[in-house]
Amino acid sequence: MEAKIRLEKKDGFVTATSTAFNKTEITESLSYKFSVIKKDTLGNSSKNDQSGRFVIQPNEKKDLSSTTVNIPEESKITLLLLVYDLDKKLVGKDRIVINDDDSDAEFKKRILSEIDLKQNSKKEEKSQDISNDSNDGIELKGMVLEETKTKPGRDFYKLFxxxxxxxNINGNKIVKIREVLALGRNTKIEVLVGEDKVFEFFVRPSQDYLTRVNDMAIVKVYQYFKRLEKSADIDQRY
Structure with missing residues (x-):
């Protein structure tokens, strides 16, 4: 995954656009964080973050977000783009410094080490969680996996x-969108929560149709997790 920051300068302002390029042959579900860090001559610094999730197709280039900033000659602007996979693992990064000053080594070192500090912090938190309660294991929430074979199947996955x-359903079981062969050359989509199939339909290359069945699938998944919550409440009560 290639993360890239694109700059456009005009009349003392710079428009910075964060982009991603999927160089793999699989559809990826990712998240990003795009930071603008300013530092003036007095050593004062400020930081503005943009973040979000996105789905990107094989060999697709996608704009993620953009921001416009003015660039005073006496200020340093650092642009930092980080892209993560569903496991919060860093898969792409880019960094641009405007009005760089090599004499300001301490500030540069802090910015350069931000990625490593973030990754090490996540590893320590994960290790601490496991050591505190090794019997519980690790609970994965909000994950949706894709096993599709056709473009309409991939389109449905993106909608879902x-x-x-x-x-913000954020279920405590993995949801899987699986496309399987059906009669003839047709395929059908199965929506599974854990190992339980909660919804299925035959695939048709119509956006309106996919939108309708997506609404039905979301309702089925939501109702499944609600039943799990109610069952857990009853177990705790008795």
């Missing part, structure tokens, strides 16, 4: 994933 994350 966007609606799933937008509604």
């Amino acid at each position: 994933y966007n609606l799933y994350t937008r509604n």
Whole structure:
């Protein structure tokens, strides 16, 4: 995965756009963080972050977000783009410094080490969680996996994933969108929560149709997790 920051300068302002390029042959579900860090001559610094999730197809280039900043000659601007996979593993990064000053080694060192510090912190937190309660294992929340074979199947996955994350369902079981062969040359989509199939339909290359079945699939998944919550409450009560 290639992360890249694109710059456009005009009239003393710079528009910075964060982009991603999927060089693999699989569809990826990722997240990003795009930071603008300013430092003036007095040593004062400020930071503005943009973040979000996105789905990117094989060999696709995608704009993630953009921001416009003015660039005073006496200020240093650092642009930092980080791209993560579903496991929060860093898979792409880019960094641009405007009005760089090699004499300011301490500030540069802090910016350069930000990625490593973030990754080490996550590893320590994960290690601490496991050591505190090794019997519980690790609970994965909000994961949606894709096993599709056709373009309509991939289109449905994108619709489902966007609606799933937008509604913050964040289930404690992995949801899988699986496309399997059906009669003739047809395929069908199975929506599974864990090992349980909660919804299925035959694939048709119609955006309106995929949107309708996506709404139904989200309802089925939501109801499944609600039943799990109710069952857990009953178990705790008795």
